[in-house]
Amino acid sequence: MSILIKGATLPDGTTTDVLVRDGQIAEVGVSTGSTSSGEADQTIDAGGLRLLPGLVDLHTHLREPGREAAETVLTGSRAAAVGGYTAVLAMANTNPVTDTAEAAERVFDLGRAAGLVDVQPVGAVTKGLAGEELAELGLMARSRAKVRVFSDDGKCVHDPRVMRRALEYVKPFGGVVSQHSQDPALAGPTACCHEGELSGRLGLPGWPGIAEEVIVARDVMLARHTGSRVHVAHVSTAGSVEVLRWAKAQGIDVTAEVTPHHLLLTTELLSGYDPTFKVNPPLRPDEDVAALREALADGTIDAVATDHAPHARHDKEHSFVDAAFGMLGLETALSVVTTVMVEGGLLDWAGVARVMSANPARIAGLEGHGRPIAVGEPANLTLVDPAAQVVVDRAASVSLSRNNPWHDRKLTGRVIATLLRGRPTVLEGALL
Numbered sequence: 001m002s003i004l005i006k007g008a009t010l011p012d013g014t015t016t017d018v019l020v021r022d023g024q025i026a027e028v029g030v031s032t033g034s035t036s037s038g039e040a041d042q043t044i045d046a047g048g049l050r051l052l053p054g055l056v057d058l059h060t061h062l063r064e065p066g067r068e069a070a071e072t073v074l075t076g077s078r079a080a081a082v083g084g085y086t087a088v089l090a091m092a093n094t095n096p097v098t099d100t101a102e103a104a105e106r107v108f109d110l111g112r113a114a115g116l117v118d119v120q121p122v123g124a125v126t127k128g129l130a131g132e133e134l135a136e137l138g139l140m141a142r143s144r145a146k147v148r149v150f151s152d153d154g155k156c157v158h159d160p161r162v163m164r165r166a167l168e169y170v171k172p173f174g175g176v177v178s179q180h181s182q183d184p185a186l187a188g189p190t191a192c193c194h195e196g197e198l199s200g201r202l203g204l205p206g207w208p209g210i211a212e213e214v215i216v217a218r219d220v221m222l223a224r225h226t227g228s229r230v231h232v233a234h235v236s237t238a239g240s241v242e243v244l245r246w247a248k249a250q251g252i253d254v255t256a257e258v259t260p261h262h263l264l265l266t267t268e269l270l271s272g273y274d275p276t277f278k279v280n281p282p283l284r285p286d287e288d289v290a291a292l293r294e295a296l297a298d299g300t301i302d303a304v305a306t307d308h309a310p311h312a313r314h315d316k317e318h319s320f321v322d323a324a325f326g327m328l329g330l331e332t333a334l335s336v337v338t339t340v341m342v343e344g345g346l347l348d349w350a351g352v353a354r355v356m357s358a359n360p361a362r363i364a365g366l367e368g369h370g371r372p373i374a375v376g377e378p379a380n381l382t383l384v385d386p387a388a389q390v391v392v393d394r395a396a397s398v399s400l401s402r403n404n405p406w407h408d409r410k411l412t413g414r415v416i417a418t419l420l421r422g423r424p425t426v427l428e429g430a431l432l
Protein backbone atom coordinates (compact mmCIF):
# COMPACT_ATOMS: atom_id res chain seq x y z
CA MET A 1 0.00 0.00 0.00
CA SER A 2 1.33 3.41 -0.94
CA ILE A 3 0.20 6.94 -0.20
CA LEU A 4 1.44 10.12 -1.81
CA ILE A 5 1.30 13.13 0.49
CA LYS A 6 1.34 15.92 -2.03
CA GLY A 7 2.77 19.37 -1.45
CA ALA A 8 3.22 19.16 2.32
CA THR A 9 5.38 21.62 4.23
CA LEU A 10 7.90 19.86 6.47
CA PRO A 11 8.79 21.19 9.97
CA ASP A 12 11.81 23.01 8.51
CA GLY A 13 9.65 24.91 6.02
CA THR A 14 10.48 22.95 2.84
CA THR A 15 7.48 22.12 0.70
CA THR A 16 7.63 18.72 -0.96
CA ASP A 17 5.85 15.49 -1.81
CA VAL A 18 6.32 12.51 0.48
CA LEU A 19 5.71 8.98 -0.73
CA VAL A 20 4.84 6.38 1.88
CA ARG A 21 5.09 2.72 0.96
CA ASP A 22 4.89 -0.48 3.03
CA GLY A 23 4.91 1.39 6.32
CA GLN A 24 7.96 3.47 5.55
CA ILE A 25 8.85 6.78 4.02
CA ALA A 26 9.93 5.68 0.53
CA GLU A 27 10.65 9.02 -1.11
CA VAL A 28 10.88 12.64 -0.02
CA GLY A 29 10.96 15.40 -2.58
CA VAL A 30 9.20 13.48 -5.30
CA SER A 31 8.66 16.11 -7.93
CA THR A 32 5.04 17.13 -8.22
CA GLY A 33 3.31 15.38 -11.09
CA SER A 34 6.07 12.79 -11.43
CA THR A 35 5.30 9.16 -12.20
CA SER A 36 5.43 8.28 -8.50
CA SER A 37 2.11 10.02 -7.94
CA GLY A 38 0.55 7.88 -10.65
CA GLU A 39 1.77 4.76 -8.91
CA ALA A 40 0.45 5.62 -5.44
CA ASP A 41 -2.70 3.82 -4.30
CA GLN A 42 -3.92 6.97 -2.59
CA THR A 43 -3.10 10.66 -2.72
CA ILE A 44 -3.54 13.16 0.09
CA ASP A 45 -3.56 16.77 -1.04
CA ALA A 46 -1.44 18.48 1.61
CA GLY A 47 -1.22 21.96 0.10
CA GLY A 48 -0.94 24.50 2.93
CA LEU A 49 -0.56 21.75 5.52
CA ARG A 50 2.35 20.90 7.82
CA LEU A 51 3.67 17.37 7.96
CA LEU A 52 5.09 16.46 11.36
CA PRO A 53 6.52 13.27 12.78
CA GLY A 54 3.69 11.46 14.61
CA LEU A 55 3.07 13.00 18.02
CA VAL A 56 4.15 11.14 21.15
CA ASP A 57 2.43 11.64 24.50
CA LEU A 58 4.52 10.94 27.57
CA HIS A 59 1.55 11.09 29.92
CA THR A 60 -1.85 9.54 29.18
CA HIS A 61 -4.35 7.92 31.53
CA LEU A 62 -6.23 5.19 29.68
CA ARG A 63 -8.12 3.82 32.73
CA GLU A 64 -8.16 0.19 31.61
CA PRO A 65 -8.16 -2.00 33.64
CA GLY A 66 -10.48 -0.80 36.38
CA ARG A 67 -12.31 2.31 35.26
CA GLU A 68 -13.59 1.40 31.82
CA ALA A 69 -16.57 3.74 32.20
CA ALA A 70 -14.13 6.65 31.94
CA GLU A 71 -11.90 5.35 29.13
CA THR A 72 -10.54 2.12 27.69
CA VAL A 73 -7.34 1.45 25.82
CA LEU A 74 -9.42 1.45 22.62
CA THR A 75 -11.32 4.71 23.25
CA GLY A 76 -8.19 6.44 24.53
CA SER A 77 -6.33 5.24 21.43
CA ARG A 78 -9.08 6.78 19.29
CA ALA A 79 -8.70 10.10 21.09
CA ALA A 80 -4.93 9.90 20.64
CA ALA A 81 -5.17 9.23 16.90
CA VAL A 82 -7.62 12.11 16.43
CA GLY A 83 -5.15 14.29 18.31
CA GLY A 84 -2.36 13.38 15.88
CA TYR A 85 -0.59 10.92 18.18
CA THR A 86 1.10 7.73 17.00
CA ALA A 87 2.37 6.69 20.44
CA VAL A 88 1.22 7.24 24.00
CA LEU A 89 2.67 6.27 27.37
CA ALA A 90 -0.13 4.79 29.47
CA MET A 91 0.16 5.68 33.15
CA ALA A 92 0.25 2.96 35.77
CA ASN A 93 -2.51 4.21 38.11
CA THR A 94 -5.08 1.73 36.88
CA ASN A 95 -6.86 -0.89 38.95
CA PRO A 96 -4.99 -3.16 39.32
CA VAL A 97 -1.91 -0.99 39.11
CA THR A 98 0.64 -1.70 36.35
CA ASP A 99 3.30 -2.94 38.75
CA THR A 100 4.13 -6.35 37.27
CA ALA A 101 5.43 -7.63 33.94
CA GLU A 102 2.08 -9.36 33.29
CA ALA A 103 0.11 -6.18 33.92
CA ALA A 104 2.41 -4.22 31.59
CA GLU A 105 2.12 -6.84 28.86
CA ARG A 106 -1.65 -6.79 29.17
CA VAL A 107 -1.81 -3.04 28.54
CA PHE A 108 0.71 -3.40 25.72
CA ASP A 109 -1.39 -6.16 24.09
CA LEU A 110 -4.63 -4.19 24.46
CA GLY A 111 -2.89 -1.32 22.68
CA ARG A 112 -1.71 -3.53 19.83
CA ALA A 113 -5.20 -5.03 19.51
CA ALA A 114 -6.72 -1.54 19.26
CA GLY A 115 -4.08 -0.84 16.62
CA LEU A 116 -4.48 2.94 16.41
CA VAL A 117 -1.42 4.14 18.29
CA ASP A 118 1.49 2.38 19.95
CA VAL A 119 0.45 2.11 23.57
CA GLN A 120 3.55 1.88 25.71
CA PRO A 121 2.85 1.03 29.35
CA VAL A 122 4.43 3.03 32.15
CA GLY A 123 5.37 0.83 35.09
CA ALA A 124 4.68 1.77 38.69
CA VAL A 125 7.71 2.69 40.78
CA THR A 126 6.25 1.11 43.92
CA LYS A 127 3.90 -1.81 44.48
CA GLY A 128 0.30 -0.63 44.40
CA LEU A 129 1.57 2.97 44.18
CA ALA A 130 1.90 2.73 47.96
CA GLY A 131 5.27 4.47 47.99
CA GLU A 132 6.98 1.80 50.07
CA GLU A 133 8.27 -1.26 48.24
CA LEU A 134 9.78 -1.07 44.75
CA ALA A 135 7.65 -2.74 42.07
CA GLU A 136 9.10 -5.35 39.67
CA LEU A 137 11.06 -2.74 37.73
CA GLY A 138 13.55 -5.16 36.20
CA LEU A 139 10.92 -7.70 35.20
CA MET A 140 8.79 -5.01 33.59
CA ALA A 141 11.85 -3.75 31.70
CA ARG A 142 12.66 -7.26 30.43
CA SER A 143 9.04 -8.08 29.55
CA ARG A 144 7.61 -8.00 26.04
CA ALA A 145 6.37 -4.50 26.86
CA LYS A 146 9.97 -3.28 27.36
CA VAL A 147 8.98 -0.77 30.02
CA ARG A 148 11.42 2.14 30.29
CA VAL A 149 9.36 4.82 32.03
CA PHE A 150 8.34 4.29 35.64
CA SER A 151 5.93 6.47 37.57
CA ASP A 152 3.61 6.44 40.57
CA ASP A 153 1.78 9.33 38.88
CA GLY A 154 -1.27 10.47 40.77
CA LYS A 155 1.00 10.06 43.77
CA CYS A 156 4.46 11.37 44.52
CA VAL A 157 7.31 8.98 45.30
CA HIS A 158 7.70 10.84 48.53
CA ASP A 159 10.21 8.77 50.50
CA PRO A 160 13.66 9.95 49.35
CA ARG A 161 15.15 6.56 50.09
CA VAL A 162 12.67 4.82 47.79
CA MET A 163 13.27 7.43 45.09
CA ARG A 164 17.01 6.96 45.36
CA ARG A 165 16.73 3.17 45.06
CA ALA A 166 14.40 3.45 42.08
CA LEU A 167 16.84 5.74 40.29
CA GLU A 168 19.72 3.37 40.98
CA TYR A 169 17.69 0.40 39.80
CA VAL A 170 16.58 1.82 36.43
CA LYS A 171 19.97 3.28 35.51
CA PRO A 172 21.62 0.13 34.05
CA PHE A 173 18.82 -0.42 31.53
CA GLY A 174 18.36 3.24 30.60
CA GLY A 175 15.09 3.65 32.46
CA VAL A 176 13.70 6.90 33.80
CA VAL A 177 11.52 7.80 36.76
CA SER A 178 8.73 10.23 35.90
CA GLN A 179 7.85 12.01 39.10
CA HIS A 180 4.52 13.51 40.13
CA SER A 181 6.17 16.21 42.20
CA GLN A 182 3.95 17.01 45.12
CA ASP A 183 5.02 16.95 48.74
CA PRO A 184 1.92 15.54 50.46
CA ALA A 185 2.75 17.25 53.73
CA LEU A 186 3.00 20.69 52.12
CA ALA A 187 0.01 20.22 49.82
CA GLY A 188 -2.21 18.85 52.55
CA PRO A 189 -4.87 16.16 52.22
CA THR A 190 -7.78 18.40 51.18
CA ALA A 191 -6.08 20.87 48.82
CA CYS A 192 -7.93 21.22 45.56
CA CYS A 193 -6.63 24.40 43.91
CA HIS A 194 -3.67 26.75 43.80
CA GLU A 195 -2.99 28.44 47.15
CA GLY A 196 -3.21 32.15 46.64
CA GLU A 197 -5.46 35.16 46.79
CA LEU A 198 -8.22 33.41 44.81
CA SER A 199 -8.31 30.23 46.95
CA GLY A 200 -8.82 32.50 49.96
CA ARG A 201 -11.63 34.38 48.22
CA LEU A 202 -13.34 31.16 47.04
CA GLY A 203 -12.90 29.45 50.39
CA LEU A 204 -11.21 26.46 48.79
CA PRO A 205 -8.28 24.71 50.46
CA GLY A 206 -5.24 25.62 48.38
CA TRP A 207 -1.86 24.09 47.76
CA PRO A 208 1.24 26.15 47.27
CA GLY A 209 3.74 26.01 44.43
CA ILE A 210 6.43 25.19 46.96
CA ALA A 211 4.90 21.71 47.47
CA GLU A 212 5.96 20.96 43.89
CA GLU A 213 9.25 22.84 43.94
CA VAL A 214 10.78 21.12 46.99
CA ILE A 215 10.31 17.72 45.32
CA VAL A 216 11.72 18.93 41.98
CA ALA A 217 14.75 20.32 43.84
CA ARG A 218 15.24 17.13 45.84
CA ASP A 219 14.90 14.91 42.79
CA VAL A 220 17.41 16.76 40.63
CA MET A 221 19.91 16.34 43.49
CA LEU A 222 19.09 12.63 43.68
CA ALA A 223 19.58 12.41 39.90
CA ARG A 224 22.97 14.06 40.29
CA HIS A 225 23.90 11.79 43.16
CA THR A 226 22.86 8.56 41.41
CA GLY A 227 23.88 9.61 37.89
CA SER A 228 20.45 8.39 36.85
CA ARG A 229 17.66 10.07 34.98
CA VAL A 230 14.64 11.94 36.39
CA HIS A 231 11.71 13.23 34.38
CA VAL A 232 9.47 15.84 35.99
CA ALA A 233 5.82 15.29 35.06
CA HIS A 234 3.41 18.22 34.59
CA VAL A 235 5.63 21.12 35.74
CA SER A 236 3.33 23.92 36.86
CA THR A 237 5.27 26.71 38.58
CA ALA A 238 7.88 29.35 37.82
CA GLY A 239 9.88 28.10 40.81
CA SER A 240 10.13 24.59 39.33
CA VAL A 241 11.33 26.15 36.07
CA GLU A 242 14.09 27.96 37.94
CA VAL A 243 15.27 24.72 39.55
CA LEU A 244 15.21 22.91 36.19
CA ARG A 245 17.17 25.67 34.51
CA TRP A 246 19.81 25.46 37.20
CA ALA A 247 19.93 21.63 37.07
CA LYS A 248 20.33 21.56 33.30
CA ALA A 249 23.11 24.13 33.48
CA GLN A 250 24.91 21.75 35.87
CA GLY A 251 24.57 18.91 33.37
CA ILE A 252 22.19 16.93 35.58
CA ASP A 253 20.21 14.32 33.64
CA VAL A 254 16.74 15.77 34.09
CA THR A 255 13.90 16.31 31.63
CA ALA A 256 10.50 17.88 32.10
CA GLU A 257 7.07 18.15 30.54
CA VAL A 258 4.31 20.75 30.64
CA THR A 259 0.63 20.12 29.89
CA PRO A 260 -1.40 22.11 27.37
CA HIS A 261 -3.71 23.25 30.18
CA HIS A 262 -0.89 24.70 32.24
CA LEU A 263 0.22 26.64 29.14
CA LEU A 264 -3.10 28.43 28.75
CA LEU A 265 -5.60 28.04 31.57
CA THR A 266 -5.29 29.95 34.84
CA THR A 267 -6.71 29.95 38.36
CA GLU A 268 -9.33 32.56 37.41
CA LEU A 269 -11.38 29.79 35.78
CA LEU A 270 -12.17 28.38 39.21
CA SER A 271 -14.38 31.32 40.16
CA GLY A 272 -17.45 29.42 38.90
CA TYR A 273 -16.55 26.34 40.98
CA ASP A 274 -16.76 24.18 37.85
CA PRO A 275 -15.00 20.87 38.65
CA THR A 276 -14.01 20.53 34.97
CA PHE A 277 -11.15 22.85 35.89
CA LYS A 278 -10.07 20.84 38.90
CA VAL A 279 -6.75 19.23 38.09
CA ASN A 280 -3.56 18.07 39.73
CA PRO A 281 -1.28 20.02 39.79
CA PRO A 282 -3.77 22.90 39.91
CA LEU A 283 -4.15 25.68 37.37
CA ARG A 284 -1.78 28.48 38.38
CA PRO A 285 -1.70 32.29 38.02
CA ASP A 286 -0.50 34.22 34.93
CA GLU A 287 3.11 34.56 36.15
CA ASP A 288 3.54 30.79 36.25
CA VAL A 289 1.92 30.34 32.84
CA ALA A 290 4.30 32.92 31.35
CA ALA A 291 7.33 31.15 32.89
CA LEU A 292 6.17 27.76 31.55
CA ARG A 293 5.77 29.12 28.00
CA GLU A 294 9.20 30.68 28.09
CA ALA A 295 10.76 27.49 29.48
CA LEU A 296 9.17 25.39 26.74
CA ALA A 297 10.47 27.83 24.13
CA ASP A 298 14.05 27.86 25.45
CA GLY A 299 14.29 24.10 26.04
CA THR A 300 14.27 24.15 29.85
CA ILE A 301 11.05 22.16 29.51
CA ASP A 302 11.59 19.43 26.93
CA ALA A 303 8.11 18.26 26.04
CA VAL A 304 4.38 18.86 25.99
CA ALA A 305 2.51 15.97 27.57
CA THR A 306 -1.26 15.90 27.84
CA ASP A 307 -1.93 14.27 31.23
CA HIS A 308 -5.19 13.20 29.52
CA ALA A 309 -7.21 12.26 32.62
CA PRO A 310 -10.72 11.12 31.68
CA HIS A 311 -13.30 10.80 34.44
CA ALA A 312 -16.82 9.40 34.32
CA ARG A 313 -19.69 11.66 35.35
CA HIS A 314 -20.12 9.85 38.67
CA ASP A 315 -16.57 10.85 39.64
CA LYS A 316 -16.47 14.37 38.21
CA GLU A 317 -19.96 15.81 38.67
CA HIS A 318 -19.70 16.70 42.34
CA SER A 319 -19.04 19.81 44.36
CA PHE A 320 -15.62 21.27 43.56
CA VAL A 321 -14.08 19.87 46.74
CA ASP A 322 -15.37 16.32 46.17
CA ALA A 323 -14.84 15.96 42.40
CA ALA A 324 -11.96 13.94 40.92
CA PHE A 325 -8.83 15.69 39.66
CA GLY A 326 -8.13 15.67 35.94
CA MET A 327 -9.12 16.85 32.46
CA LEU A 328 -9.13 15.57 28.88
CA GLY A 329 -6.25 16.56 26.63
CA LEU A 330 -5.38 14.23 23.76
CA GLU A 331 -7.69 15.61 21.09
CA THR A 332 -6.90 19.27 21.71
CA ALA A 333 -3.18 19.35 22.55
CA LEU A 334 -1.93 20.23 19.08
CA SER A 335 -4.45 23.06 18.75
CA VAL A 336 -3.49 24.49 22.13
CA VAL A 337 0.22 24.36 21.29
CA THR A 338 -0.43 25.97 17.89
CA THR A 339 -2.46 28.74 19.51
CA VAL A 340 -0.16 29.47 22.44
CA MET A 341 3.29 28.69 21.11
CA VAL A 342 3.17 29.11 17.31
CA GLU A 343 0.68 31.97 17.04
CA GLY A 344 2.31 33.44 20.13
CA GLY A 345 5.63 33.52 18.25
CA LEU A 346 7.40 31.32 20.81
CA LEU A 347 7.98 28.18 18.72
CA ASP A 348 8.21 27.44 15.01
CA TRP A 349 7.02 24.12 13.56
CA ALA A 350 10.43 22.51 13.96
CA GLY A 351 10.03 23.43 17.62
CA VAL A 352 6.58 21.85 17.77
CA ALA A 353 7.98 18.64 16.21
CA ARG A 354 10.70 18.70 18.85
CA VAL A 355 8.50 19.17 21.93
CA MET A 356 5.58 16.99 20.82
CA SER A 357 7.42 14.18 19.04
CA ALA A 358 11.23 13.96 19.00
CA ASN A 359 11.89 14.83 22.64
CA PRO A 360 9.10 12.72 24.14
CA ALA A 361 10.17 9.71 22.03
CA ARG A 362 13.77 10.15 23.17
CA ILE A 363 12.80 10.56 26.84
CA ALA A 364 10.68 7.39 26.69
CA GLY A 365 13.26 5.45 24.68
CA LEU A 366 10.62 4.69 22.03
CA GLU A 367 11.99 3.31 18.81
CA GLY A 368 10.45 4.25 15.48
CA HIS A 369 8.80 7.41 16.79
CA GLY A 370 9.92 11.03 16.87
CA ARG A 371 12.15 10.43 13.87
CA PRO A 372 12.98 12.94 11.13
CA ILE A 373 10.85 12.84 7.98
CA ALA A 374 13.41 11.03 5.84
CA VAL A 375 13.64 8.05 3.50
CA GLY A 376 13.72 4.72 5.31
CA GLU A 377 12.08 5.98 8.50
CA PRO A 378 8.83 4.41 9.74
CA ALA A 379 5.89 6.40 8.38
CA ASN A 380 4.50 7.64 11.69
CA LEU A 381 3.18 10.99 10.56
CA THR A 382 0.76 13.76 11.45
CA LEU A 383 -0.66 16.25 8.98
CA VAL A 384 -1.78 19.56 10.46
CA ASP A 385 -3.72 22.53 9.12
CA PRO A 386 -1.88 25.34 10.90
CA ALA A 387 -4.46 27.99 10.04
CA ALA A 388 -7.70 26.13 10.78
CA GLN A 389 -9.93 27.78 13.34
CA VAL A 390 -11.68 25.31 15.59
CA VAL A 391 -14.31 25.70 18.27
CA VAL A 392 -14.00 22.77 20.65
CA ASP A 393 -17.21 20.83 21.22
CA ARG A 394 -17.07 18.33 24.04
CA ALA A 395 -19.93 16.34 22.50
CA ALA A 396 -17.79 15.67 19.43
CA SER A 397 -15.03 13.99 21.42
CA VAL A 398 -14.25 10.33 20.78
CA SER A 399 -13.19 9.92 24.41
CA LEU A 400 -15.69 8.17 26.70
CA SER A 401 -15.50 11.07 29.13
CA ARG A 402 -16.72 14.65 28.91
CA ASN A 403 -14.47 16.50 31.38
CA ASN A 404 -13.21 18.75 28.64
CA PRO A 405 -11.87 22.13 29.83
CA TRP A 406 -11.60 23.39 26.23
CA HIS A 407 -15.33 23.18 25.47
CA ASP A 408 -16.53 26.22 23.47
CA ARG A 409 -13.02 27.61 23.18
CA LYS A 410 -11.71 28.96 19.86
CA LEU A 411 -8.31 27.54 18.98
CA THR A 412 -6.07 27.61 15.92
CA GLY A 413 -4.61 24.50 14.27
CA ARG A 414 -6.19 21.17 13.53
CA VAL A 415 -5.03 17.63 12.90
CA ILE A 416 -6.09 16.54 9.41
CA ALA A 417 -4.49 13.12 9.15
CA THR A 418 -2.53 10.65 11.24
CA LEU A 419 -0.57 7.71 9.84
CA LEU A 420 0.66 4.81 11.94
CA ARG A 421 3.36 2.90 10.06
CA GLY A 422 1.95 4.14 6.80
CA ARG A 423 -1.66 3.27 7.58
CA PRO A 424 -4.05 6.20 8.01
CA THR A 425 -5.88 6.16 11.34
CA VAL A 426 -7.37 9.61 10.75
CA LEU A 427 -8.19 11.29 7.44
CA GLU A 428 -9.88 14.64 6.82
CA GLY A 429 -9.91 15.14 10.57
CA ALA A 430 -12.02 12.05 11.22
CA LEU A 431 -11.23 8.65 12.64
CA LEU A 432 -11.22 5.88 10.05
Ligand SMILES: NC(=O)N[C@@H](CC(=O)O)C(=O)O
Nearest residue numbers: 061153154279280309325326
Ligand atom coordinates in the same frame (compact mmCIF):
# COMPACT_ATOMS: atom_id res chain seq x y z
N1 LIG B 1 -3.84 14.98 36.64
C1 LIG B 1 -4.87 14.71 37.39
O1 LIG B 1 -5.51 15.62 37.89
N2 LIG B 1 -5.27 13.45 37.62
C2 LIG B 1 -4.59 12.26 37.22
C3 LIG B 1 -3.45 11.91 38.12
C4 LIG B 1 -2.23 12.79 37.93
O2 LIG B 1 -1.78 13.04 36.81
O3 LIG B 1 -1.64 13.22 38.91
C5 LIG B 1 -5.60 11.12 37.20
O4 LIG B 1 -5.20 9.96 37.15
O5 LIG B 1 -6.80 11.41 37.16
Ligand SMILES: [Zn+2]
Nearest residue numbers: 153154180280
Ligand atom coordinates in the same frame (compact mmCIF):
# COMPACT_ATOMS: atom_id res chain seq x y z
ZN1 LIG C 1 0.36 13.53 38.20
Ligand SMILES: [Zn+2]
Nearest residue numbers: 091153154307
Ligand atom coordinates in the same frame (compact mmCIF):
# COMPACT_ATOMS: atom_id res chain seq x y z
ZN1 LIG D 1 -1.23 12.06 35.26
